Amino acid sequence: MELRFQPNLCFECEILCMKRCKYIKNPKEFLKVANGEFCEILEDCKNCYACEEFCPYENHPFYRIVELQEKFGVKKVSDEMMDTLEKRYAPEGEFRAKKLKKGLHICLFPEFKDLNKTKLFEGFEIVRGRHVFCNLLYLHYGRALIIKERSKKVLENLASLGFEELVLFHDECYSFYVSFLKAHGVNPEFQVKHLYEFFLELIAKGKTKKLNLKIAYQRPCSNRLNKTDKLFDEICKALGVERVKRRFDRENALCCGASFILSGDLDFARELQSKNIQDIAATNADYVVFLCPMCFATLKEKVKELGIKPMMVHELFEMALL
Numbered sequence: 587m588e589l590r591f592q593p594n595l596c597f598e599c600e601i602l603c604m605k606r607c608k609y610i611k612n613p614k615e616f617l618k619v620a621n622g623e624f625c626e627i628l629e630d631c632k633n634c635y636a637c638e639e640f641c642p643y644e645n646h647p648f649y650r651i652v653e654l655q656e657k658f659g660v661k662k663v664s665d666e667m668m669d670t671l672e673k674r675y676a677p678e679g680e681f682r683a684k685k686l687k688k689g690l691h692i693c694l695f696p697e698f699k700d701l702n703k704t705k706l707f708e709g710f711e712i713v714r715g716r717h718v719f720c721n722l723l724y725l726h727y728g729r730a731l732i733i734k735e736r737s738k739k740v741l742e743n744l745a746s747l748g749f750e751e752l753v754l755f756h757d758e759c760y761s762f763y764v765s766f767l768k769a770h771g772v773n774p775e776f777q778v779k780h781l782y783e784f785f786l787e788l789i790a791k792g793k794t795k796k797l798n799l800k801i802a803y804q805r806p807c808s809n810r811l812n813k814t815d816k817l818f819d820e821i822c823k824a825l826g827v828e829r830v831k832r833r834f835d836r837e838n839a840l841c842c843g844a845s846f847i848l849s850g851d852l853d854f855a856r857e858l859q860s861k862n863i864q865d866i867a868a869t870n871a872d873y874v875v876f877l878c879p880m881c882f883a884t885l886k887e888k889v890k891e892l893g894i895k896p897m898m899v900h901e902l903f904e905m906a907l908l
Protein backbone atom coordinates (compact mmCIF):
# COMPACT_ATOMS: atom_id res chain seq x y z
CA MET A 587 0.00 0.00 0.00
CA GLU A 588 1.75 3.12 -1.18
CA LEU A 589 0.57 6.66 -0.45
CA ARG A 590 -0.36 8.67 -3.53
CA PHE A 591 1.51 11.83 -2.62
CA GLN A 592 3.00 14.12 -5.28
CA PRO A 593 5.87 16.30 -3.94
CA ASN A 594 5.87 18.40 -7.13
CA LEU A 595 2.41 19.72 -6.32
CA CYS A 596 3.81 21.13 -3.07
CA PHE A 597 6.85 22.69 -4.72
CA GLU A 598 4.51 24.69 -6.95
CA CYS A 599 2.00 25.55 -4.21
CA GLU A 600 1.87 28.32 -1.60
CA ILE A 601 1.86 25.71 1.18
CA LEU A 602 -1.80 26.39 1.74
CA CYS A 603 -2.30 23.44 4.07
CA MET A 604 0.29 24.46 6.68
CA LYS A 605 -0.62 28.16 6.59
CA ARG A 606 -4.00 27.17 8.03
CA CYS A 607 -2.64 24.81 10.68
CA LYS A 608 -3.19 26.03 14.27
CA TYR A 609 0.08 24.54 15.53
CA ILE A 610 2.84 24.76 12.91
CA LYS A 611 5.28 27.69 13.29
CA ASN A 612 7.05 27.59 9.93
CA PRO A 613 4.76 26.45 7.08
CA LYS A 614 7.59 26.55 4.52
CA GLU A 615 9.25 23.66 6.34
CA PHE A 616 6.59 21.51 4.72
CA LEU A 617 8.79 21.41 1.62
CA LYS A 618 11.06 19.14 3.66
CA VAL A 619 8.07 16.93 4.40
CA ALA A 620 7.31 16.88 0.69
CA ASN A 621 10.93 15.85 0.09
CA GLY A 622 10.69 13.06 2.64
CA GLU A 623 13.06 14.74 5.12
CA PHE A 624 12.90 15.14 8.89
CA CYS A 625 11.78 18.59 10.20
CA GLU A 626 10.06 20.21 13.21
CA ILE A 627 6.62 19.88 11.64
CA LEU A 628 6.71 16.17 12.41
CA GLU A 629 7.14 16.95 16.11
CA ASP A 630 4.88 20.01 16.36
CA CYS A 631 1.98 18.40 14.52
CA LYS A 632 -0.91 17.48 16.83
CA ASN A 633 -2.24 14.87 14.38
CA CYS A 634 -5.59 16.64 14.18
CA TYR A 635 -6.21 15.57 10.52
CA ALA A 636 -7.16 19.15 9.48
CA CYS A 637 -4.52 19.75 6.79
CA GLU A 638 -5.84 16.75 4.89
CA GLU A 639 -8.96 18.87 4.33
CA PHE A 640 -7.01 22.10 3.74
CA CYS A 641 -5.05 20.86 0.71
CA PRO A 642 -7.05 21.96 -2.35
CA TYR A 643 -5.25 19.39 -4.51
CA GLU A 644 -6.09 16.32 -2.37
CA ASN A 645 -2.38 15.64 -2.03
CA HIS A 646 -2.71 14.02 1.42
CA PRO A 647 -0.38 16.20 3.54
CA PHE A 648 -1.57 14.63 6.78
CA TYR A 649 -1.00 11.05 5.65
CA ARG A 650 2.45 12.16 4.42
CA ILE A 651 3.25 13.64 7.84
CA VAL A 652 2.19 10.45 9.61
CA GLU A 653 4.27 8.36 7.23
CA LEU A 654 7.35 10.44 8.09
CA GLN A 655 6.60 10.56 11.83
CA GLU A 656 6.69 6.79 11.73
CA LYS A 657 9.78 6.63 9.51
CA PHE A 658 11.79 8.99 11.72
CA GLY A 659 10.53 7.51 15.00
CA VAL A 660 8.70 10.66 16.18
CA LYS A 661 6.78 9.58 19.25
CA LYS A 662 3.33 10.98 19.96
CA VAL A 663 2.86 8.53 22.84
CA SER A 664 5.30 6.51 24.94
CA ASP A 665 6.34 3.06 23.65
CA GLU A 666 4.51 1.53 26.60
CA MET A 667 1.26 3.33 25.76
CA MET A 668 1.58 2.48 22.08
CA ASP A 669 2.05 -1.17 22.97
CA THR A 670 -1.08 -1.06 25.15
CA LEU A 671 -3.09 0.63 22.39
CA GLU A 672 -1.91 -1.86 19.75
CA LYS A 673 -2.90 -4.81 21.93
CA ARG A 674 -6.20 -3.26 22.99
CA TYR A 675 -7.59 -3.27 19.45
CA ALA A 676 -5.87 -6.36 18.03
CA PRO A 677 -8.27 -9.01 16.71
CA GLU A 678 -8.27 -12.28 18.67
CA GLY A 679 -9.41 -15.72 17.49
CA GLU A 680 -11.28 -16.44 14.27
CA PHE A 681 -13.88 -14.16 12.73
CA ARG A 682 -17.24 -15.93 12.57
CA ALA A 683 -18.92 -14.64 9.43
CA LYS A 684 -22.70 -14.66 9.33
CA LYS A 685 -24.27 -13.74 5.99
CA LEU A 686 -26.49 -10.68 6.11
CA LYS A 687 -28.35 -8.34 3.79
CA LYS A 688 -28.35 -5.03 5.61
CA GLY A 689 -25.61 -4.28 8.12
CA LEU A 690 -25.16 -1.46 10.60
CA HIS A 691 -21.45 -1.27 11.45
CA ILE A 692 -21.05 0.13 14.98
CA CYS A 693 -17.25 -0.12 15.21
CA LEU A 694 -16.13 -0.91 18.78
CA PHE A 695 -18.98 0.79 20.63
CA PRO A 696 -21.03 -1.82 22.55
CA GLU A 697 -23.45 0.84 23.78
CA PHE A 698 -25.01 0.89 20.30
CA LYS A 699 -25.49 -2.88 19.94
CA ASP A 700 -29.29 -2.62 20.21
CA LEU A 701 -29.71 0.15 17.66
CA ASN A 702 -31.34 -2.30 15.26
CA LYS A 703 -34.25 -2.52 17.72
CA THR A 704 -35.05 1.13 17.05
CA LYS A 705 -37.37 2.30 14.28
CA LEU A 706 -34.49 4.07 12.56
CA PHE A 707 -32.49 0.90 11.97
CA GLU A 708 -35.29 -1.65 11.75
CA GLY A 709 -34.25 -4.61 9.57
CA PHE A 710 -30.51 -4.07 10.05
CA GLU A 711 -28.11 -6.53 11.61
CA ILE A 712 -25.35 -5.22 13.84
CA VAL A 713 -21.76 -5.64 12.69
CA ARG A 714 -19.12 -4.86 15.29
CA GLY A 715 -15.83 -5.81 16.91
CA ARG A 716 -12.09 -5.84 16.42
CA HIS A 717 -12.25 -8.15 13.39
CA VAL A 718 -13.99 -5.40 11.42
CA PHE A 719 -12.28 -2.44 13.11
CA CYS A 720 -10.53 -0.03 10.71
CA ASN A 721 -7.79 0.96 13.21
CA LEU A 722 -7.72 4.50 11.83
CA LEU A 723 -7.34 5.92 15.34
CA TYR A 724 -3.61 5.12 15.20
CA LEU A 725 -3.22 8.11 12.87
CA HIS A 726 -3.65 10.26 15.99
CA TYR A 727 -0.46 8.62 17.31
CA GLY A 728 1.63 8.94 14.17
CA ARG A 729 1.25 5.33 13.07
CA ALA A 730 0.03 4.13 9.67
CA LEU A 731 1.79 0.78 9.24
CA ILE A 732 -0.43 -0.98 11.74
CA ILE A 733 -3.52 0.27 9.88
CA LYS A 734 -2.15 -1.03 6.59
CA GLU A 735 -1.14 -4.38 8.09
CA ARG A 736 -4.54 -5.01 9.61
CA SER A 737 -6.56 -3.64 6.70
CA LYS A 738 -6.32 -6.69 4.42
CA LYS A 739 -8.00 -8.94 6.98
CA VAL A 740 -10.62 -6.32 7.84
CA LEU A 741 -11.59 -6.05 4.16
CA GLU A 742 -11.75 -9.85 3.80
CA ASN A 743 -13.87 -10.20 6.94
CA LEU A 744 -16.38 -7.58 5.83
CA ALA A 745 -16.56 -8.93 2.27
CA SER A 746 -17.32 -12.41 3.68
CA LEU A 747 -20.60 -11.08 5.15
CA GLY A 748 -21.98 -10.72 1.63
CA PHE A 749 -24.16 -7.71 2.50
CA GLU A 750 -26.08 -5.60 0.00
CA GLU A 751 -25.93 -2.50 2.21
CA LEU A 752 -23.53 -1.52 4.98
CA VAL A 753 -24.17 1.68 6.91
CA LEU A 754 -21.18 2.92 8.91
CA PHE A 755 -22.24 4.45 12.19
CA HIS A 756 -18.78 5.81 13.02
CA ASP A 757 -17.56 8.60 10.75
CA GLU A 758 -13.94 7.52 11.25
CA CYS A 759 -14.68 4.04 9.85
CA TYR A 760 -16.27 5.64 6.78
CA SER A 761 -13.12 7.75 6.29
CA PHE A 762 -11.03 4.60 6.28
CA TYR A 763 -12.83 3.39 3.14
CA VAL A 764 -13.34 6.62 1.24
CA SER A 765 -10.10 8.36 2.18
CA PHE A 766 -7.30 6.25 3.69
CA LEU A 767 -7.70 3.24 1.41
CA LYS A 768 -8.30 5.40 -1.64
CA ALA A 769 -5.21 7.51 -0.87
CA HIS A 770 -3.23 4.27 -0.84
CA GLY A 771 -4.68 2.96 -4.11
CA VAL A 772 -6.94 0.29 -2.56
CA ASN A 773 -10.49 -0.21 -3.83
CA PRO A 774 -12.64 -2.45 -1.62
CA GLU A 775 -14.89 -4.89 -3.45
CA PHE A 776 -17.92 -3.53 -1.59
CA GLN A 777 -19.54 -0.13 -1.06
CA VAL A 778 -20.15 1.53 2.28
CA LYS A 779 -22.70 4.16 3.24
CA HIS A 780 -22.29 7.09 5.64
CA LEU A 781 -24.96 7.64 8.28
CA TYR A 782 -25.76 10.94 6.54
CA GLU A 783 -26.25 9.27 3.16
CA PHE A 784 -28.57 6.76 4.81
CA PHE A 785 -30.60 9.48 6.47
CA LEU A 786 -30.86 11.60 3.33
CA GLU A 787 -32.45 8.57 1.66
CA LEU A 788 -35.10 8.50 4.40
CA ILE A 789 -35.73 12.22 3.88
CA ALA A 790 -36.08 11.67 0.12
CA LYS A 791 -38.65 8.92 0.82
CA GLY A 792 -40.73 11.42 2.84
CA LYS A 793 -40.24 9.60 6.15
CA THR A 794 -39.30 12.63 8.25
CA LYS A 795 -40.80 15.77 9.72
CA LYS A 796 -39.53 19.26 10.55
CA LEU A 797 -38.09 19.77 14.03
CA ASN A 798 -37.54 23.54 14.25
CA LEU A 799 -34.52 23.35 16.56
CA LYS A 800 -31.26 25.17 17.03
CA ILE A 801 -28.24 22.94 17.40
CA ALA A 802 -24.51 23.46 17.94
CA TYR A 803 -22.53 20.82 16.09
CA GLN A 804 -19.34 19.13 17.32
CA ARG A 805 -17.51 18.17 14.15
CA PRO A 806 -15.00 15.33 14.69
CA CYS A 807 -11.40 15.14 13.38
CA SER A 808 -12.22 12.16 11.17
CA ASN A 809 -14.75 14.26 9.26
CA ARG A 810 -11.80 16.17 7.75
CA LEU A 811 -11.07 13.04 5.74
CA ASN A 812 -14.41 12.80 3.94
CA LYS A 813 -16.82 15.17 2.30
CA THR A 814 -19.97 14.54 4.31
CA ASP A 815 -20.08 17.85 6.20
CA LYS A 816 -22.21 19.40 3.47
CA LEU A 817 -24.59 16.42 3.73
CA PHE A 818 -25.22 17.35 7.33
CA ASP A 819 -26.16 20.85 6.15
CA GLU A 820 -28.63 19.30 3.68
CA ILE A 821 -30.14 17.22 6.48
CA CYS A 822 -30.44 20.25 8.78
CA LYS A 823 -32.15 22.24 6.03
CA ALA A 824 -34.63 19.44 5.31
CA LEU A 825 -35.47 19.05 9.00
CA GLY A 826 -35.79 22.73 9.83
CA VAL A 827 -32.74 22.50 12.09
CA GLU A 828 -30.51 25.54 12.44
CA ARG A 829 -26.81 24.70 12.79
CA VAL A 830 -25.89 27.74 14.84
CA LYS A 831 -22.66 29.62 14.21
CA ARG A 832 -19.72 28.48 16.29
CA ARG A 833 -16.13 29.64 16.13
CA PHE A 834 -14.98 25.99 16.22
CA ASP A 835 -17.12 24.43 13.53
CA ARG A 836 -16.72 23.49 9.87
CA GLU A 837 -13.11 23.93 8.69
CA ASN A 838 -12.23 25.59 12.00
CA ALA A 839 -13.47 22.66 14.11
CA LEU A 840 -11.44 21.80 17.19
CA CYS A 841 -10.63 18.30 18.46
CA CYS A 842 -12.61 17.27 21.57
CA GLY A 843 -9.39 16.11 23.25
CA ALA A 844 -10.25 12.39 23.48
CA SER A 845 -7.11 11.20 21.69
CA PHE A 846 -4.95 13.23 24.08
CA ILE A 847 -6.66 11.68 27.10
CA LEU A 848 -5.74 8.26 25.68
CA SER A 849 -2.15 9.37 25.03
CA GLY A 850 -1.79 10.89 28.50
CA ASP A 851 -1.41 14.55 27.44
CA LEU A 852 -4.06 15.67 29.90
CA ASP A 853 -3.17 19.37 29.93
CA PHE A 854 -3.70 19.67 26.19
CA ALA A 855 -6.89 17.60 26.39
CA ARG A 856 -8.25 19.98 29.06
CA GLU A 857 -7.31 23.03 26.97
CA LEU A 858 -9.19 21.65 23.94
CA GLN A 859 -12.23 20.73 26.02
CA SER A 860 -12.36 24.09 27.70
CA LYS A 861 -12.15 25.96 24.36
CA ASN A 862 -14.93 23.83 22.90
CA ILE A 863 -17.18 24.27 25.92
CA GLN A 864 -16.69 28.05 26.08
CA ASP A 865 -17.47 28.21 22.39
CA ILE A 866 -20.66 26.16 22.80
CA ALA A 867 -21.69 28.28 25.80
CA ALA A 868 -21.59 31.38 23.59
CA THR A 869 -24.30 29.97 21.30
CA ASN A 870 -28.07 29.92 21.78
CA ALA A 871 -28.37 26.24 20.85
CA ASP A 872 -31.08 23.96 22.27
CA TYR A 873 -28.90 20.87 21.76
CA VAL A 874 -25.30 19.96 21.02
CA VAL A 875 -25.20 17.29 18.34
CA PHE A 876 -22.29 14.87 18.08
CA LEU A 877 -21.34 12.71 15.12
CA CYS A 878 -18.53 10.85 16.89
CA PRO A 879 -19.21 8.68 19.99
CA MET A 880 -15.73 9.51 21.35
CA CYS A 881 -16.42 13.27 21.23
CA PHE A 882 -19.82 12.57 22.82
CA ALA A 883 -18.29 10.59 25.69
CA THR A 884 -15.62 13.26 26.22
CA LEU A 885 -17.81 16.37 26.25
CA LYS A 886 -21.36 15.35 27.15
CA GLU A 887 -21.14 15.96 30.92
CA LYS A 888 -19.59 19.40 30.42
CA VAL A 889 -22.33 20.25 27.90
CA LYS A 890 -24.99 19.22 30.44
CA GLU A 891 -23.38 21.53 33.01
CA LEU A 892 -24.13 24.39 30.59
CA GLY A 893 -27.81 23.44 30.73
CA ILE A 894 -27.76 22.27 27.09
CA LYS A 895 -28.75 18.75 26.09
CA PRO A 896 -26.05 16.70 24.32
CA MET A 897 -27.16 14.09 21.81
CA MET A 898 -25.70 11.75 19.23
CA VAL A 899 -26.75 12.57 15.70
CA HIS A 900 -28.85 9.41 15.29
CA GLU A 901 -31.00 10.65 18.20
CA LEU A 902 -31.72 13.78 16.19
CA PHE A 903 -32.73 11.56 13.27
CA GLU A 904 -34.98 9.47 15.53
CA MET A 905 -36.77 12.63 16.69
CA ALA A 906 -37.41 13.53 13.04
CA LEU A 907 -38.85 10.17 11.98
CA LEU A 908 -42.57 10.11 11.20
Ligand code: SF4
Nearest residue numbers: 596599601603641647
Ligand atom coordinates in the same frame (compact mmCIF):
# COMPACT_ATOMS: atom_id res chain seq x y z
S1 SF4 B 1 -0.09 19.22 0.53
FE1 SF4 B 1 -1.41 20.44 -0.81
S2 SF4 B 1 -1.66 22.45 0.14
FE2 SF4 B 1 0.03 21.39 1.17
S3 SF4 B 1 1.84 22.14 0.13
FE3 SF4 B 1 1.27 20.24 -0.89
S4 SF4 B 1 -0.10 20.81 -2.56
FE4 SF4 B 1 0.08 22.60 -1.19
Ligand code: SF4
Nearest residue numbers: 607631632634635637
Ligand atom coordinates in the same frame (compact mmCIF):
# COMPACT_ATOMS: atom_id res chain seq x y z
S1 SF4 C 1 -2.55 17.30 11.24
FE1 SF4 C 1 -3.29 19.17 12.24
S2 SF4 C 1 -1.61 19.78 13.59
FE2 SF4 C 1 -0.75 18.33 12.09
S3 SF4 C 1 0.06 19.64 10.48
FE3 SF4 C 1 -2.00 18.99 9.88
S4 SF4 C 1 -3.33 20.69 10.56
FE4 SF4 C 1 -1.37 20.88 11.63
